[in-house]
Amino acid sequence: MSEANTVPPPRAGTELLAVERLSVSYSGGSIIALEGVDLTVHEGEIVALLGVNGAGKTTLLRAISGLLGMHGGTLKGGSISYGGRDITGAPSWKRVGAGISISLEGRRIFADLSVADNLRAGGYTRPRAQAARTMNEVYDLFPVLRKKRELAAGLLSGGEQQMLAVGRALMQGPRLLLLDEPSLGLAPLIVAQIMQMVTRINERGCSVLLIEQNVSTALPVADYAYVLESRRVAHHGPAAELMADGRLRELYLGSAGEPATVPREKVLP
Ligand SMILES: Nc1ncnc2c1ncn2[C@@H]1O[C@H](COP(=O)(O)OP(=O)(O)OP(=O)(O)O)[C@@H](O)[C@H]1O
Ligand SMILES: [Mg+2]
DSSP states (O other), X not given: OEETTSOOOOOSSOEEEEEEEEEEEEGGGTEEEEEEEEEEEETTOEEEEEOOTTSSXXXXXXXXXXXXXXXXXXXXXXXXXXXXXXXXTOXXXXXXXXXXXXXXXXXXXXXXXXXXXXXXXXXXXXXXXXXXXXXXHXXXXXXXXXXXXXSBGGGSOHHHHHHHHHHHHHTTOOSEEEEEOTTXXXXXXXXXXXXXXXXXXXXXXXXXXXXXXXXXXXXXXOSEEEEEETTEEEEEEEHHXXXXXXXXXXXXXXXXXXXXXXXXXXXXX
């Protein structure tokens, strides 16, 4: 494990996303949400982004997906590159086109539209045949969505709605999927299912940046992890190393001694 601002250990794969010295504020500069944050996601990785309420996790995803302005946030410094290109000032639609998709906190599905129409809405910018193929893949990943495809999305259970939100992000055909607390408010069994889906999505070649508050949920499926604390990266390292560090769990995440929500052997190959 590395302290902030030290060189991380070597990681497999080439660098896909690189956030460097990123600082973000809200409310005309009166709230500093991120200060000098460095984070990378390599091709093929699942990277967990951990931290307590208000640490700045969602803000970082907004910055990566180009949605900061929409929430009254301002980039105060730093840069973001993706696939070797600087995307710091790029509009969000360009980032989506380049392969960055986000599934937002709190699900945000269209409750009155059917499951199928929610998915179609996710893939509307892509050629119809491609979108239809991806829709089939999403149904293979989440069979319950295929079964309920004609049902209004508002009638799905909480876990199913979360699957739909992830499925909708997948409809854009991402190379990098940003997930903001997909397990929030769900029962442990459903959380385990969602985490298994995350590993399957990853096995299909999509890199994932996964926000989680629960260390026991995210670390078992992640390759690498960052802990955000009070606007900065407090720790980062291979997920297995962070998981082994009971003191870190206790100090930063308040979950020492809790049983893992997702048993490691059930998720990892
Ligand atoms: N739209 C906004 N306007 C003003 N301040 C904001 C806004 N969004 C977030 N903040 C502030 O920025 C800081 C970081 O918030 P952020 O939502 O990124 O944290 P988080 O780690 O995602 O928290 P949570 O786990 O509760 O979702 C907090 O102090 C929060 O109050
Ligand atoms: Mg958040």
